[in-house]
Amino acid sequence: MSSEKTRALTRRDLLIGAGAGLLLVTCGPARAKRSEGEGQVTSDYDPTSHFWGYAVDTTRCIGCNACMRACRAENDVPDGYCRTWVERYRIDERGAVDVDIAKGKKLRFTPKSGAVVKAFFVPKICNHCTKSVCTQVCPVGASYQTRDGVVLVDEKRCIGCGYCVQACPYGTRFIHPVSHVASKCTLCYHRITRGLLPACVQACPREARLFGDLNDPTSKLNTILRQRRYRLLRPELGTHPKCFYLGLGSEVI
Amino acid sequence: MDFVFPNEVNVTWSVMIVLYPYITGLVAGAFIVSSLYHLFGRDELEPVARFSLASAFVFLLFAPLPLLIHLGHPGRSFNIMVTPNFSSAMAGFGYIYTAYLILVVLEIWFVMRSDFIQRARTPGLAGFVARAVLLFDRHEDEATRRADHKMTRVLAGIGIPLACLLHGYVGFLFGSLKANPWWSTPLMLVIFIFSAIVSGISVLIFHYFVVSWINRWKVDQACVRSLGRYLWGFMILAVSLELLELMSIAYKQTEEWEVLSELIGHRLFFSYGVLQFLIFSLIPFILLGINALVRIRDKIANAMIWTAATMLLGQVLLMRWNVVIGGQLLSKSMRGFTSYFPGIWEKEGLVTAAVVFTLPFLILYLFHRIIPLFPTVDGRAGEQRGA
Numbered sequence: 001m002s003s004e005k006t007r008a009l010t011r012r013d014l015l016i017g018a019g020a021g022l023l024l025v026t027c028g029p030a031r032a033k034r035s036e037g038e039g040q041v042t043s044d045y046d047p048t049s050h051f052w053g054y055a056v057d058t059t060r061c062i063g064c065n066a067c068m069r070a071c072r073a074e075n076d077v078p079d080g081y082c083r084t085w086v087e088r089y090r091i092d093e094r095g096a097v098d099v100d101i102a103k104g105k106k107l108r109f110t111p112k113s114g115a116v117v118k119a120f121f122v123p124k125i126c127n128h129c130t131k132s133v134c135t136q137v138c139p140v141g142a143s144y145q146t147r148d149g150v151v152l153v154d155e156k157r158c159i160g161c162g163y164c165v166q167a168c169p170y171g172t173r174f175i176h177p178v179s180h181v182a183s184k185c186t187l188c189y190h191r192i193t194r195g196l197l198p199a200c201v202q203a204c205p206r207e208a209r210l211f212g213d214l215n216d217p218t219s220k221l222n223t224i225l226r227q228r229r230y231r232l233l234r235p236e237l238g239t240h241p242k243c244f245y246l247g248l249g250s251e252v253i
Numbered sequence: 254m255d256f257v258f259p260n261e262v263n264v265t266w267s268v269m270i271v272l273y274p275y276i277t278g279l280v281a282g283a284f285i286v287s288s289l290y291h292l293f294g295r296d297e298l299e300p301v302a303r304f305s306l307a308s309a310f311v312f313l314l315f316a317p318l319p320l321l322i323h324l325g326h327p328g329r330s331f332n333i334m335v336t337p338n339f340s341s342a343m344a345g346f347g348y349i350y351t352a353y354l355i356l357v358v359l360e361i362w363f364v365m366r367s368d369f370i371q372r373a374r375t376p377g378l379a380g381f382v383a384r385a386v387l388l389f390d391r392h393e394d395e396a397t398r399r400a401d402h403k404m405t406r407v408l409a410g411i412g413i414p415l416a417c418l419l420h421g422y423v424g425f426l427f428g429s430l431k432a433n434p435w436w437s438t439p440l441m442l443v444i445f446i447f448s449a450i451v452s453g454i455s456v457l458i459f460h461y462f463v464v465s466w467i468n469r470w471k472v473d474q475a476c477v478r479s480l481g482r483y484l485w486g487f488m489i490l491a492v493s494l495e496l497l498e499l500m501s502i503a504y505k506q507t508e509e510w511e512v513l514s515e516l517i518g519h520r521l522f523f524s525y526g527v528l529q530f531l532i533f534s535l536i537p538f539i540l541l542g543i544n545a546l547v548r549i550r551d552k553i554a555n556a557m558i559w560t561a562a563t564m565l566l567g568q569v570l571l572m573r574w575n576v577v578i579g580g581q582l583l584s585k586s587m588r589g590f591t592s593y594f595p596g597i598w599e600k601e602g603l604v605t606a607a608v609v610f611t612l613p614f615l616i617l618y619l620f621h622r623i624i625p626l627f628p629t630v631d632g633r634a635g636e637q638r639g640a
Contacts (some may be wrong), residue, residue, distance in 0.1 A: 014388060018355075019326050064559055068577055082259040099256035124258075133432065139346070140329070141338035160325015162265040169432035171258030171585045180325030203442060237431050253587050 004043060045193045050148040050241070052187060053214040053221055055230070056123050060208035061112030061246040063088055063121035065107045072107075074188060081174045083185040084125040084200050089251055097251045122252050125200070125242030126172040126185035127233060131213060134164035134173060136183075143182060149214070149242060150189055155181045169234050170241075187211070187232040214242070257584040260459060264581045265595040267601040268574075269319035272609055274423045274445065275573045276316045277454065282421040282453010284309040284357065284412055286480070291364070292409040298480070300473040304626040305457050309416075310357050311613040311620065317350065319609050323601060342426050351633060352421050353412075360408040362386070363401045367393065368624045379623045402606040420449040426579065427576060433604045434509040435516065436597050439500045447491035452569035458562035460557070460614075474551055478544070481558040485541035491532050494573070512587045519579050520590050525575045533568035537561035 063086055071077060073085050082101075088109055090098040102109050129150045135143045135151060140155035143164050152166075158181035165173045165182060176183040188198035192211070196202070201211045212221025230244040234253070247251070283305045289295040291300035298305075321327045332346035362369075370391050372383035382389070393552075409474040424445025427436040458480050466471045502510055517525060544554050582590045596602040620626065 027301075042319040079260065080259075085259050087256075092401070097588070099586070101259055113512075129324055133430075137339045137430075138338055139330045140336055140342075141341035157329070157332065158326065159329045161323075161340070161343065162325075165260075165265045166581075167430050167432055171261050174260040174263075175325055220559065253585075 022076060029032075038093075042194055042241060047146055047148040049192075049215065050147050050213050051215040052128070052192065053129065053212060053223055053244065054125065054187070054242060055210040055212075055244040055246060056125075056223075057208050057210065058120055058122050058249070058252075060206045061086065061121040061123055062206055062208075063102075064205065065102045065109075066205060067123060067200035067202040067209060068107050070199040071185075072182065074191075074199035075186070076176075078177050078183075081176075081183070083172070084123065084184075087122045087124060089120050089122065089249065090114075091114045091251065093117055118249075122245070122248065123200075124170065124172070125243060126168075126187075126245040127170055127239065128185075128187060129214055130240035130242060131238060133167040133169065133237075134182075137163045137167040139163065146189070150187050150192075151184070152186055152189060153182045153184060155179060157193070158182050159225040169237050171238065203232060256586050256588040258586050261473075261581075261584050261586075262591055264578065264591060265575055266581060267323060267593075267596040268603065269323040269579045269601045269609075271573045272319040272428050272606055273316065273323075273459060273572075274420075275570055275579070276319070276451030276610070276613070277420050277423050278445070278452045278569060278573075279456050280309045280316060280353075280453070281416040281446070281449040282451065282455075283312065284416045284453070284518045285458055286454055286457055286483075287360075288409040288413050288416075289483070292358075292413070293404055295479065297473075297475040300476045300628055301457050301461055301480070303364060304461065305453075305627075306357070306361055307620050307624075307626050308457060308460070308613075310361055311616045313350075313354055313357055314616065315609065315613045318612070319606075322605060322609070324526055334523045339502050342422070342429055345422055347420055347582040349415075349419050352360045353415050356408055356412050357417055360405060360412060362508070363404040365407065365624055367398065372624060382623055383524075388541075416449075420445050433580050433583070434513055435583055436576065436632050438502075440494060440500055444491065444498065447487055447494060448569050448572055450487045451484065451491050452563055454480055454487065455562040455569070457567040458484065458558060459481050459566060459619075462562075469592075469619075470627070472555065474555075477555060477558055478588055481541055481554070482559070484562060484565065484585075485538070485545050488534070488537060488541065488568075492530070492538070496530075509587075514582060516579065516583050516590065521579050523577055524571060525579065529568055529571040533564050533571060537564045537568065583612060 018030050020245050022091050026102065065086055067084055068082065068086060071082075075083060085101050087099050087217065089103055092098070092115055098112070100112075128145075128149060130149070132143075132145060132151050138144075138157055138158075139161060140157055142154045142159070143151065144205070145151050160175055160180045160182070161184070162175050165175060173182055173184045175181070188196070188200075189196060198209075198211055201209045209226065211223055212219040214222060216222065224246070225244055230246045231248040232241045232244065235241070254298065282512040286298060287302050290298040290305075317330075322332055323332060333344055334351075337344035339390075359623070360404075366387070369383045370393050371389050373380055373387055373391055375383075421442045422441035428438055428441030431437050456479065460476070462472060464470075491505075502513060537560075538558040543549065544557050544561075549557075578593055582593065584591060595606070597605055617626075
């Protein structure tokens with residue numbers, strides 16, 4: 001009888017132990033340390049004193065794709081994917097909209113024939129949303145927003161589930177075919193934290209891309225946003241994008 | 254209508270992510286059938302009650318496998334539980350899955366304790382496994398049986414909301430993504446729960462008939478007729494909800510409908526319109542309807558129920574395909590569509606998918622070798638072996 005009792009207690013102990021273990025896993029999730037901006041920030045850079053924003057003046061873009069080339073030269077962008085791209089819009093007499101982007105290694109638009117009544121270019125980039133869906137849905141917190149307002153991916157934590165890719169309304173994310181983690185525009189965080197411009201902004205010959213500090217009321221970006229009318233992409237989704245489009249046509253989504 | 258954002262040319266979520274909600278749906282559905290017997294006293298379901306619980310268990314074991322195959326870094330998958338981001342719906346997976354797995358294991362343990370005790374008396378590996386499962390305690394009397402039965406009812410009671418949570422959560426993963434008009438609907442969660450129940454009942458009917466035919470057993474007529482009626486009811490709910498959702502967005506004629514009508518009318522016309530609704534929903538609806546409303550001969554009724562169940566298994570798989578892949582064909586540019594066909598031998602190809610889907614059936618067979626899952630004709634469990 002006593003041996004039976006001992007056995008029963010052992011089983012109970014085991015179940016209690018299993019339950020306690022589960023409780024521990026459930027209630028004690030650890031917070032992993034995350035380096036500010038891929039650990040590339042210099043010591044004299046203060047992320048709390050900036051809030052970076054971006055503007056695109058679509059009336060100035062000439063579709064040269066220097067920005068795309070600069071991005072590829074500066075960052076690890078695999079073939080077939082883009083961290084930034086330029087859309088060409090061609091609208092004919094009947095109002096039909098034709099959109100395409102530059103293709104091939106040289107990143108040039110394919111010449112097209114046919115009557116066009118309106119045409120323009122729209123550079124696209126990660127909107128670094130204030131209420132970014134991608135960071136909301138990342139199950140492990142690998143996608144995150146820095147204190148200076150840049151949305152980044154911690155490649156060492158990303159599990160490559162692709163949920164953020166699905167959640168981004170702007171199609172700016174992708175799973176890197178080699179590293180198998182989410183990849184996207186970083187606003188060239190390694191450059192901007194050293195006082196440099198993002199590569200695409202630096203390369204633009206027409207100043208169609210503007211980068212600046214939304215915290216600084218005297219910044220060129222803030223001045224332009226006060227003077228000009230602008231649109232956001234898909235504002236109805238409540239993501240509060242920080243990429244402001246000047247002179248954007250209603251055809252653009 | 255031909256511009257796709259450059260990063261959307263390749264579909265991110267493959268056929269593995271089609272399998273994942275399919276398999277979890279089978280789990281939830283099979284569990285609910287077992288609870289109909291254990292909790293709601295539907296005694297006519299006794300012949301499949303143990304089998305349904307075991308089915309829920311083995312499918313649950315394999316539910317994370319397609320996810321692990323899909324993940325870019327499966328080695329980091331445990332981070333979902335260790336360092337979760339609580340604002341993410343996906344972060345709930347580890348907790349919900351683990352809680353449900355524990356519940357199903359415990360319920361199986363309490364339901365089948367007597368059988369394991371019987372099995373533990375036999376020599377060999379199966380006997381040792383049974384003894385290990387019993388934690389080497391083979392004591393049994395009237396009091397332990399009563400306690401086991403009580404625990405079974407409690408666990409079945411907790412299990413129903415948990416099963417709905419497990420699968421409703423999968424629906425929520427899709428339904429909460431506001432960027433995708435094909436997914437973004439609160440109804441997605443409810444549709445997923447009902448389609449899960451449909452697939453769960455279907456797989457039980459399918460499997461019960463196949464095992465009975467192989468072993469030349471006579472199926473329990475009251476049981477299959479009852480399952481057929483439940484299947485009819487749940488499929489009506491599931492299909493109606495899907496059609497209501499479709500009608501609602503079509504009638505509202507919003508901006509999204511322009512592109513969704515193109516998706517439904519052209520890109521998914523065959524897999525969604527023709528296969529999922531016209532063939533794999535309408536025919537089972539008619540077959541099960543006749544079975545439920547008209548008294549027909551057993552042999553014909555059985556053929557109709559089995560055909561309907563098999564087709565509904567296909568219907569739910571088609572539904573998962575049309576949701577998961579369909580939603581990704583549509584570019585967020587709202588101006589074009591990409592295309593997808595899984596490779597055959599690729600890591601996330603059709604062969605892998607077939608293997609992932611076959612494995613639970615093999616484990617179920619092994620389970621049956623240790624503890625027989627079907628009762629004999631006279632109602633006593635554990636007499637028939639060798640399915």
